[in-house]
Amino acid sequence: MRFVFRDGEGHWRNGWKALGSVLLTAVLGGGLLWLRGLLPSALREAFPSPWDLFLGALLASLFCLRLERRSLASIGLSLGRRAGRDLGLGVLGGIVLVGTVAFLVGISGGFHLVWAEAASASVLMKAAWMMLGVALFEETLFHGHAFQRAIDGLGVRWAQVLLSVIFCLAHPFSAEMAGSTKAVAMLCTFLAGWMLGLCYLRTGHLALPVGVHLGWNWMLGCMGFGVSGNDSKGFWTPVFHDRxxxxxxxxxxxxGSIVAVAVLGLAVVALTRWKGFPPPVTASGSQLDMRGRPEAAAGPTV
Structure with a gap:
């Protein structure tokens, strides 16, 4: 039984470390969501619920890393000029990606946009603040400590598969959606998870995936499209045609568009071929090569 939980050197297996961080995030995040009900309404409005979840993920990561005698920087959470640069590039990349999808669907007769008179800059800034909390929480959860322990235990390819599947299943898919739309949406979300994982693997930092995640979600909201099925209010409102x-x-x-699947597929190919910036370091201290695997050991590639 001990072999199930610990390796030959007596260390906890990476799978249990990853599962522990996810469960601790759930407990802390849920507790903080409960506590926010005790806060003044002004404070609740200033910090939307995704920020509570991010704080829970951050505290869980700190606890797990403390046990491993590592810092937040070891999982790509740190501030600095490079982080700011990667965040900005990521936001721009996310906007370009979703803008490309909208352009292709629009010129193909899928919809047209009408101006939303009720839209305001303050609403969009609040949306950006909330989406930043969403991006920070989801990237810390899916591509932070748990992802990197999965890399150590399974290798990059299977870690990518596992976390991308979980990323997909963690998103809501309404029972009212047509089966074909749901299948496309699930494939699109899986590819998004894979792309965001590559953003980490190619930089060794969470700033780029956080930026891409933020730019994508915020731009969707600005154009008035649903964000993973959640209604949004932006500068425009899409009017769908008979497609x-x-x-x-x-x-x-x-x-939920097949065009998004194609665009994200191309982004995955581009990121796979991109050599990136200096690679991350695993929990064992070995550096990942530019294909995302430990240099000292052969393993599956991305």
Whole structure:
């Protein structure tokens, strides 16, 4: 039984470390969401619920890393000029990606945009603040400590598969969605998880995936599309034409469009071929090569 939990050197297996960090995040995040009900309404408005979840993920990461005698920087969470640069590039990249999807669907007759008179800059800034909390929480959870322990235990390819599947299943898919739209949305979300994982692997920092995640979600909201099925208010409102829902994404948003699958697929190919910046370091202290695997050991590639 001891072999199930610990390796030959007596260390906890990476799978249990990853599972422990996820469960601790759930407990702390849930506790903080409960506590926010005790806060003044002004403070709750200033810090939307995704920020509570991010704080829970951050505290869970700190605890797990403390046990491993590592710092937040070891999982790509740190401040600095490079982090700011990667965050900005990521936001721009996310905006370009989702803008490309919208352009291709639009010129193919999928929809047209009408100006939303009720939109305001303050609403969009609040949306950006909330989406930043969402991006920080989800990237810390899916591509922080748990992802990197999965890399140590399974190798990059299977860690990518596992976390991308979990990333997909963690997103809501309404039972009212047509089966074809749901299948496209799930494939799109899986590819998004894979792409964001590559953003980490190619930089060794969470700033780039956080930026891409933020730029993608915020731009969707600005154009008035649903964000993973959640309604949003932006500068425009999309009016859909008589096209299949799996092509436009419908109420779910552009993430339910087959065009998004194609664009994200190309982004995955580009990131796979990109050599990136200096690679990350695993928990064991070995450096990942530019294909995302420990230099000292052969393993599956991305």
């Amino acid at each position: 299949p829902e799996w092509f436009t994404g419908g109420r779910y948003g552009l993430e």
